[in-house]
Amino acid sequence: MTLAVAGLGTVGAGTVKLLHENRALIAARAGADVAVGAVSARDASKNRGVDLSNFQWFDDPVEMATQADADIFVELIGGSGGAAKAAVLAALGAGKHVVTANKALIAHHGAALAERAEAAGLVLAYEAAVAGGIPIIKVMREGLAANRFDRVYGILNGTCNYILTAMRETGGEFADILAEAQALGYAEADPSFDIDGVDAAHKLAILAALAFGSAVRFEDLHIEGIRDISALDIKSVDELGYRIKLLGIANRQEGRAELRVHPCLVDKSAPIAAVEGVTNAVVAEGNFVGSVICEGPGAGAGPTASAVVSDVIDIARGIKLPTFATPVSSMPVLETSPMDGHRGCHYIRLTVHDQPGVIADVAAALRDEGISVESMLQRGRGTEADGAVPVILTTHETTEAALNRALSRISAMSTTLGPPCVLRIESL
């Protein structure tokens, strides 16, 4: 079984290393020797800490996809379009199976690529695209295949979880912790892909397609990040018995799904609340199995290479399944519900002028929308120069539409300073 590996960054080099170090046991498990035959990257001269001298070199991954003598094309270039997509299409066109770690590609073009693969009788595998080393694709597609899934959710971005964990442990503000994470290599120089929830959304789109056996339109996802969370929020939710986690959640009721990525308040006693730092975790809820949670490293060379090569071993073993568990030709498009109709409890932080009547006005705005307040807490007493004080509220269950109307009215009050911070409280 010969591989052509496109992209020799951290994951590509890790994959080459793994295949070399574990070669004997992989051969025993796969029932065939598995070896790299060709590689491609931008710069042939760069030292990547692995010996590439025995591999055929290609400057162009598309050329490698068509011309290399290989059974499997391993796409580790990244990005939702461009060279990655062109190379994967070329590989499938040339009769090669494809293994990819590219979440953006599968989230945006998974159904179209799966159609090509399935029509050609080829495998398109993407275990490494979701939750790094955790084999959650295999768990859901095969290990829990007997179940109808009604909900799947998880911590799908290690950078965000690291930042939220560090904010809680140190009491620091978001911007400072982000800067530290960047210095430590846990966050990119341009962090928006991670901290604005897009990376987690790519993974959630893939999990939802698999869980519901449906094609997901990426634009149907509701996506929020963690930029607006303050040290005060972290402290306040802790006192209320919660932790803040950026979750990706896919749930389905009566044929319609909610697909949403946003920071959530989760009860401290929920298993997912204990998942800290860069660790990822996914909870799959099946109608017979109940709740199964898988935790592990969500990124990094070793874990991602583990997932890539496990896909390769599957192919060598002759495991050939539809990309999203059921044939893509019979997958309907997933119908989603608008967030306006989402029902839940909420945490709200307002900044208001510390003067008589303000709380009464806020309470009235909520009451008029039928929103019942569970707790309200004014923190401090006009300690800031301008007399501004934060007010922390939690509500009982309401729709987002009602909440948004109430918040518009509250924001328009002359006593309200700046936009409110609103976080959903998730029952897990």
Added chain:
Amino acid sequence: MTLAVAGLGTVGAGTVKLLHENRALIAARAGADVAVGAVSARDASKNRGVDLSNFQWFDDPVEMATQADADIFVELIGGSGGAAKAAVLAALGAGKHVVTANKALIAHHGAALAERAEAAGLVLAYEAAVAGGIPIIKVMREGLAANRFDRVYGILNGTCNYILTAMRETGGEFADILAEAQALGYAEADPSFDIDGVDAAHKLAILAALAFGSAVRFEDLHIEGIRDISALDIKSVDELGYRIKLLGIANRQEGRAELRVHPCLVDKSAPIAAVEGVTNAVVAEGNFVGSVICEGPGAGAGPTASAVVSDVIDIARGIKLPTFATPVSSMPVLETSPMDGHRGCHYIRLTVHDQPGVIADVAAALRDEGISVESMLQRGRGTEADGAVPVILTTHETTEAALNRALSRISAMSTTLGPPCVLRIESL
């Protein structure tokens, strides 16, 4: 794809129910209709809450294994020998794939049965035998197949974990909590199989065979249960920063493995320390992926049926892998290390007469074996009628041989009352 289901207890009835309720989605995922054709149990007249009227009935599972018109024989009888073993052998002899939930059977006869299956080109699947609904067999055999495993461990018995959790939460003694667990249906009338560690050992033997690609002799496992743990131990380890968990641990160094089931002190911050109640959890450590933990329901009709039917779907999908990931014909027997050579830190609870010099004698016995004491605490001061007081010690790393020599000497002292309680402190 037609099934013959032997055994219609909780799991058997759950499996019939699952196949009925999820029939359409299973057909879509399996690429074939999957249905029960025949069943067998002791009593045909018993009401099991599922409709059996369309199935052929057999009184004898062996007869069903040979005569029923079925592709897959599902063994849910239980027990390491007897009817279960005879029926599985008959089914393999008759060219039927076998799916079983029987941990005792696979732990004791897995290699021999795998030989039969592999020689006949049949599948012998046993996902339900380990950790109930958690698809840990698939995770290790396929999802993490790229890795060398150096250690795998877990909470493999829900009854023990329930008892230990309840002891901590209520402060109650073992015997009282066990009686409550029996009343609630979490423990059997004869609980020894669970609380003495045998059930967990069956599961560990299977995980070890899979992790190390070796045949495991069940008698090579070191097995201890949780009967000797007192409320005082639970309280003391809590103060020391630990939780007590019954773990099954398989680790390998320099070609030799330790296979052991016993109560362990684990640091409160370890993910497995947070796994409470009847939940099971398995941690697999791979040389590239690092640590992956899977948690979920370890028993019960729904979770176990989920695992059984996922195995069935694998067979329907044409997934045919060696029973223990590598062909059984090439599996060496696993060489294990004696526990005498095991190195670790320990927790020791002694009961001694409260009189001068006792602590000095205990300390001297440990010193003479080169065992260094990390902490020592005398609890209370002769409050019991006979002047007996508990002394709690923790040691730095030592071998079991040295510790046992020191404990023999301590036990022989006239000031020592009753046997010591010794618990291993596990670094996870």
